[in-house]
Every structure is written in structure tokens, then in C-alpha cells.
Amino acid sequence: VRRHLSEIKDGRLLAAARSGHAVTLTISDVAGAPPSAIASGPTMPEGSSPADALGVLRDHDLLDAVPEAVVAHLEAAQPAAIGDIDHHSEVVADGHLAASAAVRRLGELDIPARAVTEDLRGFAIASATSMCESLSGTVAVLTGETTMNVTGDGRGGRNQSAALAGAIALDGGVPAVFAALATDGIDGPTDAAGAIVTHRTAEIIRSGGLDPRRSLGDDDAYPALAAADALVITGPSGTNVSDLWMGWRQDG
Incomplete structure (x- = not known):
């Protein structure tokens, strides 16, 4: 859920670059997980959507437990729109x-x-x-x-x-x-x-x-x-x- 409440997570930092070249150097504390799981993937989208995050809250009966602003954001937000970016990622330490x-x-x-x-x-x-x-x-x-x-x-x-x-x-x-x-x-x-x-x-x-x-x-x-x-x-x-x-x- 948290990756879709951030302006930089789930690929949104990479999307802000719009075009050009980008390199991600990652220090991982997530055993056996894909790079998109590290720090909620600022330059690597996981593949889920804000609608999926909303579904998680709904499935666990948490819609009434979170602030209204959270629900409103997830209802309006869209997945990161990553442009024509040459992106390379490397795990440098784990x-x-x-x-x-x-x-x-x-x-x-x-x-x-x-x-x-x-x-x-x-x-x-x-x-x-x-x-x-x-x-x-x-x-x-x-x-x-x-x-x-x-x-x-x-x-x-x-x-x-x-x-x-x-x-x-x-x-x-x-x-x-x-x-x-x-x-x-x-x-x-x-x-x-x-x-x-x-x-x-x-x-x-x-x-x-x-x-x-x-x-x-x-x-x-x-x-x-x-x-x-x-x-x-x-x-x-x-x-x-x-x-x-x-x-x-x-x-x-």
C-alpha cells in the first residue's frame, strides 16, 4: 500500500526523469526479494496499481481505519508513467x-x-x-x-x-x-x-x-x-x- 502513497516510490522517481539515462545502485536488506521491493522501488515499479492497494485495504476491512485522504488519493492516483528512459539497476551490496x-x-x-x-x-x-x-x-x-x-x-x-x-x-x-x-x-x-x-x-x-x-x-x-x-x-x-x-x- 505505502508504495502508492508516495510521490517517489513504485517507479515515480524514475518517471520524474522523463527521458535520458538512469542508473540505480541498490543496497538491499530484503532477502530473496526482487529489486522493486527494496525501499518500495523508487525507480522500479512492482507492477501493482493504486487500485490494487485500495483493494488490499478493502479486503482487510481497513477502509474506515485509514484517513479519508489516503482513500481519496488511491482512488485518484495512477501508476507511474515512465517515459523513454535507458535504465540500468545494480545491487551493489546485500x-x-x-x-x-x-x-x-x-x-x-x-x-x-x-x-x-x-x-x-x-x-x-x-x-x-x-x-x-x-x-x-x-x-x-x-x-x-x-x-x-x-x-x-x-x-x-x-x-x-x-x-x-x-x-x-x-x-x-x-x-x-x-x-x-x-x-x-x-x-x-x-x-x-x-x-x-x-x-x-x-x-x-x-x-x-x-x-x-x-x-x-x-x-x-x-x-x-x-x-x-x-x-x-x-x-x-x-x-x-x-x-x-x-x-x-x-x-x-
């Missing part, structure tokens, strides 16, 4: 490039690593638990974005919850490491980008008087991870190419 860079750097350190081609998705806690249960002696690197079903009132973010879930999954096992990081340096409403945990992190949290499982259930991963000195605090990176997860477990 999560897969970040994952490849991580694998390359690990290789330079003589650490075997592989980039997992499947995008990271699903619920953060379940995805992290599943990943940590399947780790091997080759570092697995994934990129994408998970979701959270927040029911508690604690402090944290999806990567911190994923890291804490990983710490629980690895607890007391063979040597292992799991990292869950936001590439923009900001995970949830906190100053942490995420965390790096090991097979000993959950025990360290317990020794500090906290229950990692209770903290996870309360969506309160930040204090638990802080108690284990597991948080990664980089400050804002200035860009966002989704999340980056990495994990390793000693074979045998």
Missing part, C-alpha cells in the same frame, strides 16, 4: 555479498567456512536452535532476517534472542560458537548488534544468578548476554544488508 566476504575472511585465517545459499527466515528462536543443533567443523554463514513473537517486556532484539537460544542449544556440549548479528549494528531497541555465544555461555549466565531459559521466555536476552560478556556493540554501521549468522562446532 546479505549474500556480506556472507561471501565473511567466508573469504575466515579462509584468510585458515578457518574452513561455507556460505549457506538458503536465506535465513522464520522465527528467530526456532531458527537459531535448529542451526546450532546441526553445526559442524566448517563454519556455516547465513544471511537473511527472522521474526519474533514478542510476549515479554524485557530488553533485546531478534539477534540477541537467537544468540541466547543458541547458547541454550549448545549448553554443556562440545566446543562450539554461534554468532547472530545485525549488519546495521542495531538489534532491536538496544545498543547491541547482537551477540556471540559458546557452549559455556549458558553456564556463565547461570553463575551470574540468571536463568537463560526464563530470560529467553521473557524476551529479556540483553541482560543475560551482558552478564556473560557476550554482546557485540559496534555502534551503527551506516548500512543494512540483513542479519548475519555464523556457527561452528567441533567435530567428533
Whole structure:
């Protein structure tokens, strides 16, 4: 809907150029999506129309919930009229490039690593638990974005919850490491980008008087991870190419 409420989204910025040559350089944080989905496609129409957006509001019984000006705009608006423009687009950075860079750097350190081609998705806690249960002696690197079903009132973010879930999954096992990081340096409403945990992190949290499982259930991963000195605090990176997860477990 939002792409049809903007003067620049859904190709309208490109339409304003009228003619000539245009190049779009894109930094993508949308895992597995077409370029038109990034920032609602200022230079790349999706193919939908304002009438389609109006239909979405109608199908979800939201026509009476939005301002009258929104409905009036969608009723009158037309798709972007793009003229004779020679347009080229290029994704210059995304999560897969970040994952490849991580694998390359690990290789330079003589650490075997592989980039997992499947995008990271699903619920953060379940995805992290599943990943940590399947780790091997080759570092697995994934990129994408998970979701959270927040029911508690604690402090944290999806990567911190994923890291804490990983710490629980690895607890007391063979040597292992799991990292869950936001590439923009900001995970949830906190100053942490995420965390790096090991097979000993959950025990360290317990020794500090906290229950990692209770903290996870309360969506309160930040204090638990802080108690284990597991948080990664980089400050804002200035860009966002989704999340980056990495994990390793000693074979045998």
C-alpha cells in the first residue's frame, strides 16, 4: 500500500526523469526479494496499481481505519508513467555479498567456512536452535532476517534472542560458537548488534544468578548476554544488508 502513497516510490522517481539515462545502485536488506521491493522501488515499479492497494485495504476491512485522504488519493492516483528512459539497476551490496566476504575472511585465517545459499527466515528462536543443533567443523554463514513473537517486556532484539537460544542449544556440549548479528549494528531497541555465544555461555549466565531459559521466555536476552560478556556493540554501521549468522562446532 505505502508504495502508492508516495510521490517517489513504485517507479515515480524514475518517471520524474522523463527521458535520458538512469542508473540505480541498490543496497538491499530484503532477502530473496526482487529489486522493486527494496525501499518500495523508487525507480522500479512492482507492477501493482493504486487500485490494487485500495483493494488490499478493502479486503482487510481497513477502509474506515485509514484517513479519508489516503482513500481519496488511491482512488485518484495512477501508476507511474515512465517515459523513454535507458535504465540500468545494480545491487551493489546485500546479505549474500556480506556472507561471501565473511567466508573469504575466515579462509584468510585458515578457518574452513561455507556460505549457506538458503536465506535465513522464520522465527528467530526456532531458527537459531535448529542451526546450532546441526553445526559442524566448517563454519556455516547465513544471511537473511527472522521474526519474533514478542510476549515479554524485557530488553533485546531478534539477534540477541537467537544468540541466547543458541547458547541454550549448545549448553554443556562440545566446543562450539554461534554468532547472530545485525549488519546495521542495531538489534532491536538496544545498543547491541547482537551477540556471540559458546557452549559455556549458558553456564556463565547461570553463575551470574540468571536463568537463560526464563530470560529467553521473557524476551529479556540483553541482560543475560551482558552478564556473560557476550554482546557485540559496534555502534551503527551506516548500512543494512540483513542479519548475519555464523556457527561452528567441533567435530567428533
